[in-house]
Amino acid sequence: MPRWGMVIDLDKCTACQACTVACRSENNVTFQGPEGTAKGRAMFWREVLAEVDGEFPKVTAHFLPRPCMHCDNPPCVQVCPVGATYKREDGVVLQHYEQCIGCRYCMVACPYNARFFNWEKPEFPETMAQYQNPNPKVKPRPVGVVEKCTFCFQRIEKGILPACAQTCTGNATFFGDLDDPDSRVSQLAKSPRAFRLLEDLGTNPKVYYLKEG
Amino acid sequence: MERLSLTIEEERALLPLYRTRPRYFLFTGVLAALVLWALYVWVSQQLRFGLTVTGMNTPAYWGIYIVNFVFFVGLSAGGIVVASLAHALGVERYRPIGRIAELVAISCIILATMFITIDVGRPDRLYRLFLHGRWQSPLIWDVSIITVYLVLAVAMGYFATRIDIVKCMKAMPGRAQLYKLLAFGYTDVSQKAVQRDRKILKTLAFIAIPSAVMLHSITAWLLGLIKATPGWHTALLAPLFIGSALVSGLALVIVAVALCRYFFQLDVKAEVITSLGKLLTFAIPVLGYLLFAELLTVMYAGEPAPKAFFMEMIKGRYAPVFWFDLVAGLIIPFIILVLPRLARSVPAVTIAAGLVVVGVLAERINLVIPPLMTRSQLPYLQGFYTPTWQELSMVVGGYAVGILAFAILAKVVPLVEVESNT
Numbered sequence: 001m002p003r004w005g006m007v008i009d010l011d012k013c014t015a016c017q018a019c020t021v022a023c024r025s026e027n028n029v030t031f032q033g034p035e036g037t038a039k040g041r042a043m044f045w046r047e048v049l050a051e052v053d054g055e056f057p058k059v060t061a062h063f064l065p066r067p068c069m070h071c072d073n074p075p076c077v078q079v080c081p082v083g084a085t086y087k088r089e090d091g092v093v094l095q096h097y098e099q100c101i102g103c104r105y106c107m108v109a110c111p112y113n114a115r116f117f118n119w120e121k122p123e124f125p126e127t128m129a130q131y132q133n134p135n136p137k138v139k140p141r142p143v144g145v146v147e148k149c150t151f152c153f154q155r156i157e158k159g160i161l162p163a164c165a166q167t168c169t170g171n172a173t174f175f176g177d178l179d180d181p182d183s184r185v186s187q188l189a190k191s192p193r194a195f196r197l198l199e200d201l202g203t204n205p206k207v208y209y210l211k212e213g
Numbered sequence: 214m215e216r217l218s219l220t221i222e223e224e225r226a227l228l229p230l231y232r233t234r235p236r237y238f239l240f241t242g243v244l245a246a247l248v249l250w251a252l253y254v255w256v257s258q259q260l261r262f263g264l265t266v267t268g269m270n271t272p273a274y275w276g277i278y279i280v281n282f283v284f285f286v287g288l289s290a291g292g293i294v295v296a297s298l299a300h301a302l303g304v305e306r307y308r309p310i311g312r313i314a315e316l317v318a319i320s321c322i323i324l325a326t327m328f329i330t331i332d333v334g335r336p337d338r339l340y341r342l343f344l345h346g347r348w349q350s351p352l353i354w355d356v357s358i359i360t361v362y363l364v365l366a367v368a369m370g371y372f373a374t375r376i377d378i379v380k381c382m383k384a385m386p387g388r389a390q391l392y393k394l395l396a397f398g399y400t401d402v403s404q405k406a407v408q409r410d411r412k413i414l415k416t417l418a419f420i421a422i423p424s425a426v427m428l429h430s431i432t433a434w435l436l437g438l439i440k441a442t443p444g445w446h447t448a449l450l451a452p453l454f455i456g457s458a459l460v461s462g463l464a465l466v467i468v469a470v471a472l473c474r475y476f477f478q479l480d481v482k483a484e485v486i487t488s489l490g491k492l493l494t495f496a497i498p499v500l501g502y503l504l505f506a507e508l509l510t511v512m513y514a515g516e517p518a519p520k521a522f523f524m525e526m527i528k529g530r531y532a533p534v535f536w537f538d539l540v541a542g543l544i545i546p547f548i549i550l551v552l553p554r555l556a557r558s559v560p561a562v563t564i565a566a567g568l569v570v571v572g573v574l575a576e577r578i579n580l581v582i583p584p585l586m587t588r589s590q591l592p593y594l595q596g597f598y599t600p601t602w603q604e605l606s607m608v609v610g611g612y613a614v615g616i617l618a619f620a621i622l623a624k625v626v627p628l629v630e631v632e633s634n635t
Contacts, residue, residue, distance in 0.1 A: 040270030040597060066591070075440065075441060079349075079350050079351065080347065081342055081346060082346065100334075100335065101333050101335050101338045101339060101341055102333045103332070103334070104274045104275065104334070105350070108439055108441065108585070109439050110441060112591065113271065113272055113591070116271065117271075117334065118263070118334070119263055119265040120262055120263045120265035121262075121263060144263055144264065144333075144335040145334060197591065
């Protein structure tokens with residue numbers, strides 16, 4: 001059984017957000033548009049977080065793509081009252097959309113803000129609807145349930161890379177089996193540049209980052 | 214003929230049941246309108262469009278519904294404590310207000326479950342909590358303890374009211390069927406049955422006190438066990454919840470007793486209310502102390518994550534709520550309650566108690582919302598949350614449900630125990 005993991009090289013990431021777009025079309029993540037975004041309802045299974053340090057002329061910007069961390073010790077799974085979110089044997093954390101009661105406790109428990117709630121029925125603008133992924137495994141989620149990054153489980157079970165890793169323009173995203181000592185991800189995860197987000201919390205994320213040089 | 218056999222005291226206790234003034238209809242009419250409006254909003258807006266009609270978003274995952282859930286769980290404490298004091302510990306002074314205290318506790322617990330129901334995205338799947346609950350989730354602990362607590366509160370209410378219900382059945386033959394139903398057909402008022410009721414009541418009251426401690430602790434743990442939200446993640450949260458539950462619960466019982474006494478001319482001595490006020494005087498500094506201990510620890514250590522939450526509360530967007538809670542919700546009521554002249558006056562004690570209730574609501578707002586705003590330990594958008602008119606309508610409607618239920622029950626069962634010498 002593999003233990004899927006991801007490594008993101010922040011030195012190579014150009015913050016182009018192609019991963020965000022690829023993820024959106026692969027997984028039918030709802031469009032919120034300017035109105036929904038202004039209400040704070042934007043959904044990004046893989047969002048590129050930006051942090052700006054300092055003031056002009058001494059400004060530096062840092063970017064950090066944030067998928068679900070697929071924690072080995074996932075706080076979301078721990079608190080779910082009905083077992084609607086679960087960790088598979090291969091370490092992927094998934095959501096049963098038909099069991100979720102929409103209490104949003106998992107969202108509160110996730111330190112990475114990697115979970116999103118369907119505040120309304122997902123609607124795709126006509127121009128976008130034609131590009132929807134017809135795969136029934138990623139059909140738009142019903143109203144009132146929580147959804148999240150799935151490491152593209154529908155792709156990895158066919159042996160294809162997750163959409164974000166495949167599309168990454170800077171070759172910054174690596175995906176593979178962390179338990180395989182020969183895999184690229186397991187080697188990169190051992191790099192002295194490697195770190196994980198909020199490691200102190202003991203969540204054991206399976207997404208590693210390589211520090212900016 | 215039976216009715217003539219009632220004593221004057223009994224007559225007086227039962228009077229509000231059959232004498233209704235026009236202002237009662239006006240009052241309940243307004244409440245009913247608010248309830249209907251909230252119901253309309255719930256069905257036509259929230260059930261139809263989803264939680265999008267609320268102001269909640271990322272990262273304001275929870276809003277005013279959860280604030281009120283936590284608030285009402287806390288408010289239910291006072292009723293149970295006062296009723297238990299009267300029944301289990303034999304504090305005779307509180308016997309006359311035991312009934313009101315029980316009704317307050319029951320209504321508050323029911324309101325708390327209502328607020329949870331409207332908060333979830335899929336109320337149609339709530340049954341899963343009972344059929345597919347995972348014991349590892351604090352939410353399931355809360356569902357369990359609320360169920361236990363509700364059953365206990367209703368059972369206590371039943372055993373403490375049964376004799377009076379039977380009396381009402383005799384006094385008002387027209388409503389005999391209703392009362393027979395309320396007494397579950399158990400209409401034995403022999404000395405033996407009364408003794409047995411008392412004994413059961415005493416046992417229930419002794420179970421109720423540890424259950425209340427668990428109820429408030431578990432509701433605190435619902436938030437406090439979440440390490441992702443530094444503003445909640447403190448071991449002090451459970452004692453803090455017990456403190457605010459006692460303070461707000463006692464205050465609500467004072468308000469309820471004082472208002473009922475005024476509107477229904479109940480036979481409750483002023484001294485009962487002022488002595489509850491005295492209890493409140495001891496509880497307020499405990500809450501103040503807990504808040505101070507938490508604030509000092511966070512500020513002295515200066516860890517960025519919890520400090521961000523406290524700064525938001527003291528100086529940031531939520532400062533008005535925080536300072537209102539501190540000044541109007543704790544300090545002013547405390548001053549009123551320690552000034553001997555004011556502490557003996559029922560209106561002054563009632564105003565102090567009312568301020569405490571509103572103050573604890575403010576505390577609950579600050580406990581639930583700003584920690585979510587400042588929760589992110591990653592670079593992230595600043596959170597914001599403004600409740601929408603739909604949310605506010607349903608909160609006001611929820612309050613109206615509670616007061617309306619109370620007002621209707623006041624016409625069904627006597628609000629003070631009918632003198633028992635049968």
